[in-house]
Amino acid sequence: MDITGIIENIELDLERNGSYDRYPVRFFSMKYAEDTANSIMKLRTDIEKISSCAVEIVDIKDFLPHEDGWVTVDNFRKHIKSLEDNKSYVMVGFSEYTRFLSNAEFITMVIGLLETENSEINYKRRIYIPCFALFSQIQKTVKENHRRMDAYNPFLNDVNVEDLPIIYFINEALDNSGYENEINNSSEWFGMWRNPEIDVEKPIICTSKILLYFYGKACPDNVYNIKKIMTYEELLQYLYGIEGILPSKSSTDEYYRQLLKILKDNPNSTLQSIILKQLNTLKISDDNIYSLWKNTNEFGRWLIQNYILRYEHTQRYLCYMMNSIDNLSAEGFVECAYTAIFNNKDDSLVNERKKVIEGIGKVESIAFSDRMTMYYQKYISDIVKSKTTYDFTQICFEKEAELENCDSEKISCVIEKEVAPILTDVSGFERRLMIWLYRAGLVSKDKIKEIYRGFVDYFEVDDLDMEETVYTDKLIQYFEIYRKSKILREMATAYDNELLQWNEDENTFYSWYTDVNLEYPEVILKKQAFEGNTYVLDGVGGEFLEYIVNALRKRNIDVDYCAYSKSHLPSITSVAKEFYNMKNTWIRDYDKNVVHGQIYYPVICMENSLKTIEKMIDKILIEEGDNSFAITADHGSTVGHKIFKREKKYSFVHADHDGRCYKLSENEHQQSTVDYLSYIDEKNREWLISLNEQSLNNNSKYIVHGGATPEEVVIPVIIAHKSNTQSRTYKVKIVDVKVSGLDKKVIFKINPKPDKVRLQAKDGTDILMKYDTLQKVWYEELERGIEQDIKVTVGSQEFIFRTVPTTKMGDDLFDD
Structure with a gap:
């Protein structure tokens, strides 16, 4: 409710008599905002204009014996009774105070306030209590314990805003990395409505020992539960809404502190954009993840790990890697990229894994560790033995494969189906493995060509x-x-x-x-x-x-x-x-x-x-x-x-x-x-x-x-230069331009090998030629097997040839 609405209700209230004049306390719900202090001041001024007496602001903060002191319920009631009879009051800090009371204390205090009476000197005296929270609890307590609601309703409105800022206690051992929304003592807590530096839209950390003490004293019967943050994970969760961060196995607390500082320095940014900014990249993908990983420190790698787990699809190979990686070193990444597949042999992950490995190969040469070699040895041995019963236990590149008394054809089928798909040509170990398998006759040339x-x-x-x-x-x-x-x-x-x-x-x-x-x-x-x-x-x-x-x-x-x-x-x-x-x-x-x-x-x-x-x-x-x-x-x-x-x-x-x-x-x-x-x-x-x-x-x-x-x-002896595709020179040589009504195919050799070759002829032929990978020639059929000029276009070059019908050749098939 805005101030104008509250004033209208106060004005109506002042016109009432009887019990409304006898009991001065009035509660109303009010929204906490950046200009709360100005709103309270305006409220006091506007009330004074329609009242028959002066109006003052009474701040519970002033009841405190010292900066980080406390006021008991009995002392609170004494302060209320000591208020002058010839003035009305706007009491601030009530919602803040009641947060630290037990349920019994809360009921005692509320009922005590309702029993406060005006003297004969000033029946129109009022004690207005704006509630920024706990309004519903006050209503419930009054309705259950106040028997004169029909004669005296202490509520000026019935709107439950419940907008008091969220507050957390924090474990003294935690470093909150300069989190600015912080209350250090009880005086600051009760005077929060005056402090423009406190952002009421964000959670507030309370480090006051006295508030923590009295909150703990009231437990477990608090009228309002306040969470005590015990870990950095909870700091991220409750202050920034960030959950599910995977802890590091080495320096988790230090990484959390660094992340909290970055979040503080980038108040309006998402975690996703913050991580990308920290790594100086626009994206993290299969292609560039290792380059980013290699060129950052372990904290940056921890950020990459959590970025993948939060923002990538859970079924992707990178997610599987980041969940299973043992350590955040560059070596650990390489090992995980290669070996994680052995724990989840999902065919859908193979291509993604290959892209990750190729990305590593763009950054550095990959040397297999002993453990990586062992993984491959064991996987190949186990899969061959399970499919063929052959004990394929030893792969040694310094020795020939020993395949006596075994079905090498059956082993080859297993290798091509189960092993070849997970191989790449990026590491020396894999390249040597493929040569070794080919030399042993366990993998075909066509399969090797694919890898x-x-x-x-x-x-x-x-x-x-x-x-x-x-x-x-x-x-x-x-x-x-x-x-x-x-x-x-x-x-x-x-x-x-x-x-x-x-x-x-x-x-x-x-x-x-x-x-x-x-x-x-x-x-x-x-x-x-x-x-x-x-x-x-x-x-x-x-x-x-x-x-x-x-x-x-x-x-x-x-x-x-x-x-x-x-x-x-x-x-x-x-x-x-x-x-x-x-x-x-x-x-x-x-x-x-x-x-x-x-x-x-x-x-x-x-x-x-x-x-x-x-x-x-x-x-x-x-x-x-x-x-x-x-x-x-x-x-x-x-x-x-x-x-x-x-x-x-x-x-x-x-x-x-x-x-x-x-x-x-x-x-x-x-x-x-x-x-x-x-x-x-x-x-x-x-x-x-x-x-x-x-x-x-x-x-x-x-x-x-x-x-x-x-x-x-x-x-x-080779002479070469950097290619310019616009000026590349091709050579086209005739292999066969002899044609007939039944044989209309022409064949050419073209060097260097182009991406495409166009064949045109006067008979209407206009087609892209095919490439024979075995004969290393380009070929295609004409529309008609007649003598005619044909044009072969390669890049920007055009070559004109003339077909030779077999009818114009002699018996020896040479042109007469």
Whole structure:
């Protein structure tokens, strides 16, 4: 009720006689607001205008013996009786006072007030008591205990506002982090209506020891229950309405204090917006959560954890992670991202999990902890054993899978159905696991391609627009066999047989090595008039040419030129440096980390090789920016001695590079054999150089180089630049444009591989061509199998060709 309404009721009340004049106390309900103090003052003034006597404000606060004192019910009644007879009063602080009374004290006080009588001096004296709360309790008490309601109704209105601010006591041990709505003593509590700094719309904390004492003394029969906040969780719940915060396992109270301070500093913000602001992000998603997690402290990670649990769907993988994470470290996040799936193998979570893991991979390389490895070992072992009864207990990348006396086909089905879906290509462990499983014949190439495409790109490459020489196709075939022999054990003999085709003896070797069609990289780059930076990838042979080109294309790099070239002999770095006169930068990562960095184990070294090459390419691209650059090598390397093992045959104890070459002294001379050649280099030094898998001394445990096998000698030459799709140049080659009424299909090879190819013809054909992933060609059928011009459009380029009807060919099917 507004002041005007209250005054109208007071005016009507003053006109009454009899018991209304005998008993002065009047209660009315009033809303607490920011301008309560002004409203009380105006109320006093307006009452005085219609009264026959002066009106004063009596504040219960003034009854207190000291600042944090208390007034008993008896003393309260004495103060009421001592009020002057010739004045009316507006009593403030009544609602605040009664909050701390027991129910019995409350009834005694209310009835005592109703029994207060006016003297004969001033029957129109009134004691007005505005009630900001407990109005319904007062009404109930009066109706149950006041027998003269028909003659004297002490209520000026019947509207129960119940708007007194919510108050809480707080455990003295808690730090409320400067919460401003605070009452420190009883004097402030009773005088709250005068204090503009108290926000009555918000909960109030009371730290007065005397109020807490008297409240506790009245328990459990309080007329009004006041909650004592005992924990920081309750502080968040009752002061800010924030419930369900997941505690930290390490520093919960400290984190609560920090959060309370942030909430205080952002009074008009939601918890959701506060957390995002604290993390300096617009959102938290599968893609960026680890980046945020990694770059904040443990408090920030605790905020992220609670953000996900509060604002993400409970069935999401991130929620499942945040509920099960053991600790808030970066390592703990990575481990949980990988292993939480094992406790809830829900297929619907797999894709979300993959996005989270890929997000981690964008921030850092993932190294599996021993516990993560154990999780995978146990999961795979348990699932295989439960489905096949085979005890698949040991996965060791340094050893071959032992699958004797077992149904490998059945195991493969289990692996592809139950294990493959949870694998990614983000961590080294997973990549090695997939290579190990493929090498054991337990997972198909198609399944590997879905997960670890880079591995498949290594041994099954797309057709490249390579500079063609008489050796191009032969080397492509050789390296295809060599790559497969590194992966599949059954290819060992095929590798040895293929190597004999090239290096059966010194004559077969020299027949290709000295051929003018196979040139040194410095010669090729000079012929190409290339003047930019050349990056020499130490030890990266021709086996990786296609892999490097594909890796460049994936990074939106155009390859202008790629070809096989040859290293100088012997295939070692010091010799190459004598001849490389181009502007070059040596990158030794592969030679250091792969060739000489570890004992050769097929699975481990394969994964390490591909990862290292990817990193070297990224390093080059960062360095070069938009500039053109060239990539070559000083020599290649081989694991032929590990693929096709030979017994020890020679004892050139001073041989270099693990027995791959040996520089003879001036007094030494040797004849070539089927295993090595005697080679005199450009500086008249005589060397013995291994032609095959045979070492000149002891067999090595490592990847080696220095010999004359194609994988050691043949190296890549690539010229590339950052791609501009508007200016990308494509080459289109005819595979088949012979047509007839029954066969209307035309086929083309296009390099580099475009996203789409359009085929148009005069017969009305206008269609996008299809890509054959096996043959690496583009094909489509024309409307009619007739002689006509056809147009192939790739990007912004157009190519015109003419079909050849078989009717215009001779018996030999060649165009007459």
